Amino acid sequence: MSFVEARNVTKRFGDNTVLSGVDLDVGEHEVVCLIGASGSGKSTLLRCLNLLEEVDEGTIAVDGQSLTNGKIDINALRRKIGIVFQAYNLFPHMTVIENVMLAPVKTRRLNSRHARSEAVELLKRIGLADKADEFPDRLSGGQQQRVAIVRALAMGPKLMLLDEITSALDPQLVSEVLNLVRELAEVVLSASRSSP
Amino acid sequence: MNQVVHTFLSPHDFRVSLPDVWAGFKVNLKLMVVSESLVLVLALAIALVRGLPGRGAKPLRALMIVYTDFFRGTPLILVAFVVGFGLPALNLHVLSNLSNFTYGVIALTLVYTAYVTEVYRAGIESVHPSQRMAARSLGLSYAQSMRYVVVPQAVRRVVPPLLNDFIGLQKDTALVSVIGVAEAALQAQGYSQTYANFTSYTVAAVFFVLLTIPLARFTDHLIAKRERRERAAAT
Numbered sequence: 200m201s202f203v204e205a206r207n208v209t210k211r212f213g214d215n216t217v218l219s220g221v222d223l224d225v226g227e228h229e230v231v232c233l234i235g236a237s238g239s240g241k242s243t244l245l246r247c248l249n250l251l252e253e254v255d256e257g258t259i260a261v262d263g264q265s266l267t268n269g270k271i272d273i274n275a276l277r278r279k280i281g282i283v284f285q286a287y288n289l290f291p292h293m294t295v296i297e298n299v300m301l302a303p304v305k306t307r308r309l310n311s312r313h314a315r316s317e318a319v320e321l322l323k324r325i326g327l328a329d330k331a332d333e334f335p336d337r338l339s340g341g342q343q344q345r346v347a348i349v350r351a352l353a354m355g356p357k358l359m360l361l362d363e364i365t366s367a368l369d370p371q372l373v374s375e376v377l378n379l380v381r382e383l384a385e386v387v388l389s390a391s392r393s394s395p
Numbered sequence: 396m397n398q399v400v401h402t403f404l405s406p407h408d409f410r411v412s413l414p415d416v417w418a419g420f421k422v423n424l425k426l427m428v429v430s431e432s433l434v435l436v437l438a439l440a441i442a443l444v445r446g447l448p449g450r451g452a453k454p455l456r457a458l459m460i461v462y463t464d465f466f467r468g469t470p471l472i473l474v475a476f477v478v479g480f481g482l483p484a485l486n487l488h489v490l491s492n493l494s495n496f497t498y499g500v501i502a503l504t505l506v507y508t509a510y511v512t513e514v515y516r517a518g519i520e521s522v523h524p525s526q527r528m529a530a531r532s533l534g535l536s537y538a539q540s541m542r543y544v545v546v547p548q549a550v551r552r553v554v555p556p557l558l559n560d561f562i563g564l565q566k567d568t569a570l571v572s573v574i575g576v577a578e579a580a581l582q583a584q585g586y587s588q589t590y591a592n593f594t595s596y597t598v599a600a601v602f603f604v605l606l607t608i609p610l611a612r613f614t615d616h617l618i619a620k621r622e623r624r625e626r627a628a629a630t
Contacts, residue, residue, distance in 0.1 A: 251528050278534035288529035292548050301543060302533035336624075354533060 200263065201226050202358065202386045203248065208257035210243055217243045220257070225358075225388055230381060233390040241390035242285060245360040248388070249280040262357065278306055281351030281384065282360040287343045287367075289335040289350070295322070296331040299350045307354065314353075321349045324379055326372075340367045348376060352383050359384040363391050405594045412586040412595035419582030420602045422496070426568040426578065430503040431561055437508045439550075442515035443541065459512075466509035471570050475502040479574025499571035499578075507564050514556050518549035555621075558614040562607050569603070579603075 203225040210218040217240045225231045233241045246252040248259060250266055250273050259266040262279060290298050299318040303309045309317070322328045325345045335343055344367040351359060359380050365373050380387055444452070445459045466474070479498040482490045493501075522545045530540030572581035579599040586595035 246528075249532060251532060274534050274536050277532055280532075282532045284525065284529060284532075286525060288525045290526065290529070290544055290548075292551065302535060305539055305543065306534045350533070 202229075202262055203388065204258075204260045205244075205248070206258045208244070208247060208259060209255050210240075210247060210252060211255050218247070218254075225386055228385055230387040230389070233388065234393065235390075237392060242362050245282060245362055245388065245390055248358075248360060249277050249282055251282075274306070278302075278354050279356055280358045280360060281354055281356035283344070283347045283351050283362060283364050285363040285366070287335075287340075287347040289343055289346055291335055294332050294334055295327065295338070295346050298335070298346060299353050302350070303353050318349070318353055321352060322346075325349055325376065341369050341372070344368055345372075345376060348380065352380065356384055358386045358388065361387065361389040364389065365391055401592075403593050403597050405592060408586075408590065408592045408594035409598060411590075412583065412598050415582045415586060416579050416595055416598045416602065419577055419579035420599065422576060422578040423565070423568045423602075424606075426496070426499055426503065426571065426576070427561075427565050429500050430507065430564060430568075433500070433504045434507045434511050434564070435557075437504065438511035439515050439546070441508065441512045442519060443546075445512070445516060446519055446541075448537070463509045463512050466506050467513070469506070471502065471506045471567055472573060474506050475499070475571050475574050478502040478505070479571070495571075495574055495576045498574055499568070499576045502571060502574075503564060503567065506567075507560065510560050510563075511557065514553050514560060515549065517556075518553035519545060521552055522548045555614050555618045558610060558617075562610055562614075565606060565610075566603060569599075 201224040203223060205221060205223040208218050208221040208223075209216065221240075221244060223244070233244065235241055243252060247254050248261065248266075250271075254267060257267070261276065264271060264276065266276065290301070293301065296315065296318050299321065300311065300314045303314040303317065304311050307314075319328060319331060322331055325348065327342060327345055327349070330338060330342060330346075335346065338346065344364060348361075348364065361380070364376070368376060377387075441459050441462070444455050445463075447456060475498075478501050479495060482498065482501075483492070485491050526544055526548065527540055530544040531537075535543065568578060569580040572578055572584070575581075579602060580596075583595035583599040587593050
């Protein structure tokens with residue numbers, strides 16, 4: 200059985216049908232890329248997979264759990280699914296390390312010392328340990344992108360959804376970052392306009 | 396001209412009325428501090444209730460809308476009369492035997508909470524929906540994403556308009572003199588009626604202005620600081 204299983208997924212915004220009968224299977228330990236022009240619905244599909252958008256028709260199951268029958272603990276599910284947004288969406292009122300630690304402390308109930316050492320470890324891996332106490336508006340786009348990735352990875356997700364993450368990253372960092380994501384998450388679904 | 400100076404700016408009357416007006420002004424200060432603290436907390440609670448999602452919360456939201464509409468539209472002086480004279484007339488065990496000071500606090504809090512709720516609401520709505528989405532995507536609950544992500548950003552943004560409303564509240568503490576709270580305006584009135592001289596009002600005005608100016612400059616400073624920061628972030 201596939202880790203992600205979407206059947207006939209349809210999503211409309213008003214009269215605009217963004218997704219029409221999409222089927223998708225992503226197996227364990229797979230890395231799958233969604234490639235398509237901008238506006239083709241890649242981001243919408245990713246957001247449907249962790250219920251940030253509700254689908255109008257069709258079914259989605261992740262890790263054997265149905266998302267679409269209405270009987271699911273959304274918050275528990277989302278802890279298994281990390282998403283990195285195209286616009287990063289870091290929390291501007293928190294430092295880098297606070298951004299990374301927030302969810303582990305509040306939802307995984309880690310004590311803050313433990314969460315901090317995990318966060319520092321991840322930031323080191325991605326070359327941003329020296330930026331831990333900066334606010335996001337002091338970082339470049341590529342650096343913010345990496346913080347967003349670390350923030351998602353800090354929850355220990357099995358599935359990572361990446362929305363155009365290669366567009367802001369420096370070319371020499373792309374493979375390093377993708378390797379880290381692959382190492383820490385079992386399944387990766389990456390959307391981009393061209394293959395990474 | 397001499398007449399004007401003698402009536403409003405007499406040094407003698409300034410000196411003589413000063414202690415009483417100052418004693419009254421301390422009551423204004425107390426009214427401000429107590430009311431402002433209550434307003435800060437209650438208004439945030441109401442703003443959050445008004446933002447609750449879902450059909451189940453609809454009656455609660457409606458109730459809060461009725462409250463804010465009513466008290467934003469009603470002049471403070473009317474609310475003060477109703478609270479200060481109406482509640483004692485009800486002969487209720489709890490609500491009818493409070494001090495005039497407490498009635499003053501209730502009237503100010505009722506009216507200003509309605510204003511400040513709208514300020515908070517504007518702040519909460521100004522936080523981009525993608526922030527809430529990012530928080531939810533990390534597995535935070537609705538309440539957690541409000542508590543840690545949305546409200547802290549909203550509050551930072553609304554500090555200047557909030558301080559503006561507090562300047563209004565500070566001045567309006569003088570209005571609760573109508574229900575017999577012995578604050579600065581009432582003390583000044585007492586003096587002027589006894590000695591047929593209006594300098595005591597000038598004394599009271601000076602106190603209010605001296606309190607307001609620092610707060611106004613502080614508000615300006617905060618706005619300027621934020622503009623500098625946003626300009627730096629945009630480049």
